[in-house]
Amino acid sequence: MIRLPHRFNRLQTLGSQSRETLARTQVLERSWPFFLDLCIAAIGLACFYAVVRIAMFWAGTAEPDIVISLRPRALPLYAFYSVVRIGLAYLLSLVFAVGYGYLAAYNKRAEPIMIAILDILQSIPVLSFLPGVMLAMVALFPTRQLGVEMGAIVLIFTGSVWNMAFSFYSSLKSIPKELVEATGIYRFSAFQRLVQLELPYAAIGLVWNSIMSVAGAWFFLMACEMFHLGSRDFRLPGLGSYLQTAADSGNGAGIAWGLGTMVAIIVATDQIVWRPLIAWSDKFKFEAVESNKRVSSPILHLLTHSNALASVLRHTTTPLSESIYARLAARRERKLMRLAEAGAPAGRRRTAVLQIVLLVAVSGVVLFAAFQAVQLLRPVQGSEYLQIAKGALATFLRVNLSLALAAAWTIPVGVAIGFHPRLARIAQPLAQIAASVPATALFPVILIALVQIGGGMGIGSIALMLLGTQWYILFNVIAGAMAIPSDLKEVATLFHFTTIQRWKTVILPGIFPFLITGMVTASGGAWNASIIAEYFRVKNQTLQTVGLGAQISAATESGKFPLLLLATIVMALMVVTTNRLVWRPLFRLAETRYKLGN
């Protein structure tokens, strides 16, 4: 669900990784019947009901008070806690994404349902998962702290997993047919196919989406580490809660310290983790000729040339994988022998019957729970429906206004940067640094300033959405402008096109596919950001404005589950509908008419 600010840096690789960033295209092209939509909606409602039911049942233990210290000395420990949390959540996301993508790609029957579930889940904002996840986790783990920690980790996970799952799935679906046939004819086991074909093929997409996911995790860190749920106040020691507390008390120095630490960590992660990863994943590029543009990383160089590491690997993973291969080959032979002796496999009918029984049982339970969830909506009053409708409209306008504003400044600037290599050399690193700061961390500063000059949350929320999402559009526009062939530009010069004609016939059509990619990502991000952008605590007061995001946040904080459910449904509905009605047709147009080359 999170397609939020990340450093779309290293523009030179942007073109070649369009397959990965366009992972959503595959979904936008997918159509599924209305019936399936209903099923998914029912399943979603059912899950919600189940979690809330369990959560309400288990809730109600006292909590120890954790006081967030604002002294800078506390920062290293807090930062460490936050990094561990994000790291664990990321690992969880990776494992889940690979498993989910694999199942979805290879199970024909489950595929459409699983992809539909992904599409809907990623349109649900993080905070809507919060009550269920948090209450369930606290109840699941007897040690209080562990429960809350697990809750925060799962929350971050829900914010970062979906795009990775999409990426892995679409990579699997686009593996060239002859490579798959080669693994078949040379008797690769599923394990060998995963290690030697599927994971390498998906590696580049996974790396890029990992970067996006972790950036998203930083964006929502404040929301995930400190929040109210009904009468309960959850807080975890961490960088996010530090920033939140500093904002709460209006402590300028605290905010500055927190921000500085966060930026330092992000820059360090980039150097220590992402750059080596990107450089390493270069070898998985599926291309016929070697490209000369490469990302270099001293750390990767160190790792690959380390004798110690090599010898460790030689004594651990190598023998292990050898024994796995030997065992798999033996198993395959035994299976063939049995097949040759037994002839046709028996007992197929029994499994079919079992499947049908299972299907009926599951759909029965789902239907019941969905019905119950709808019952949960009963206490919602007419006026509240009206409020939500109003909020939805306000947020819708806000999201689109921020998109329009972002496009208005990024298109000319992006085209200018893309057309002038010398300007690009100066502007690009600056933009990358600017984009690397999570907008949420800057938000308190901006809000305090806004309040002082008399602005309110209305402007503030648009500013945050803009801050969080403009980079997607900017970096995509730059890439698009760079991709316009120079002969097209020369034609425009040769025939003395007027400026308007130039933009209409060369530049806008040329950047169109890139612009759409950026806008889709930005739009999803802006919807998600609305939960923070429209409702924020600063200087001991809660600033909020009319909007769906504010309603979700408020409902979470006051523990009004029916209202939270309703608002979440409305938001998911709006996001999915916009994707279908607006972005999908535009994507198709970009793919057909405005595709440059081939």
Added chain:
Amino acid sequence: MPAAIIRAERVEKYYAQPSENRIQVISPTDLSIVPGEIVALLGPSGSGKSTLLRMLTGLSAPSAGQVYWHEKPIASADANVSIVFQSFALFPWLTVLENVEAPLKARGMEPAERRRRSIKILDTVGLDGFQAAYPKELSGGMRQRVGFARALVVEPEVLFMDEPFSALDVLTAENLRSELLELWQKKTIPTQAIFIVTHNIEEAVLLADRIVVLGRNPGHIRTDFKVSLPHPRDRKATAFTQLVDYIYKVLTQPDAKPPALPTTPTGKPVRDQRQMHYQMLPHARPGGIAGLLELVLDHHGKDDIYRLADDLAFEIDDLLPIVDAAQLLGFLTVNEGDAAITSTGTEYANGEILRQKELFRTAAVENVLLLRQIVRAVEAKSDKSVPEDFFHDMLDEQFSEEETLRQLETAISWGRYAELFDFDASRRRFIQPEKLVHETDVEHTSRTEGEIDA
């Protein structure tokens, strides 16, 4: 005759359609591969060569019929076969050595033995010293050598090759072909039989001990004969050229008797595509047809197709659709592998562009049902436009999805060229062409043709 290693018995491939009929790709076919021979499978595109190869290897299961490996069903047998792919299908992230070792790894072989065998086979195919290279660092020919090494390292009983040389340049292909032949003849490799799919007739005659020619719609065996020319074979020898000429004749002649129609156990009707409503449009561009006719005219109006192909350095997949199209439009007649230009054909080849279009228009409306129907539908509608889906659905009854799209694409290209109709790509509708005043007409048409040829 020695016992067959692989024997296909009445194998066929079809796709079930949602409606009552189904698309037959390959009609029931018997085929055996016996030890000691190189079999070449030739056929025009759309005759199911690759599909047949994949069924023989056990990669894809036939819709009906059975493939036997040493008289055991291939699905439960441990068939020792390899495939050399047209696209090489190497793993770009593995080194040359790792690529070659991968199949042995899958068989659970010891690391030391695995390495020894891989290096030996790399040596055999001439890749000594390239072990640590990645495929993307190699040229096409070197990459295909890795493909060969990987296929041979498992010591397959039957080596399958799916157009292995068609992605290579002429000289590299020639070089690799002769090296393969040498390995085979000197018995350097323990392979019992080689099965090669190709659309290059000369390649088949150069290599094969036996040639199987497939026809299409649906795929079926047209002829299956032995080649007893001694090696090394001389392309210029009379026996060689006669054989090539003969294969061209087989390929261009209509079937004397259509292949037997398969019967379905479920009682669903299987229709022979040639007896169906729409004829299959050959995927040729109008510009290509004009070019071919001019060439025939240069050859005094009549010549061997084989010689024409030679002149153009075309392979059959390139040439046959154009010949078929010219034949369909009545510009060319083909008899016994000889192409002869008709009187309209001559006029077409000599005409200037507007006259060419006129002739093409008349011929197309007269001979091509689909174009005739599109024109009539567009004229009949009050808004002078018909959605593409309408014709898509009709063609879908008869062709596979992929073929339907290609049929529509060809129809659009012909219709636009002949100015029978235009196609609005953003609304996916057939529309009436815009009539222009005469002065700009010439300019406009020449531009359109430029686009079609591009």
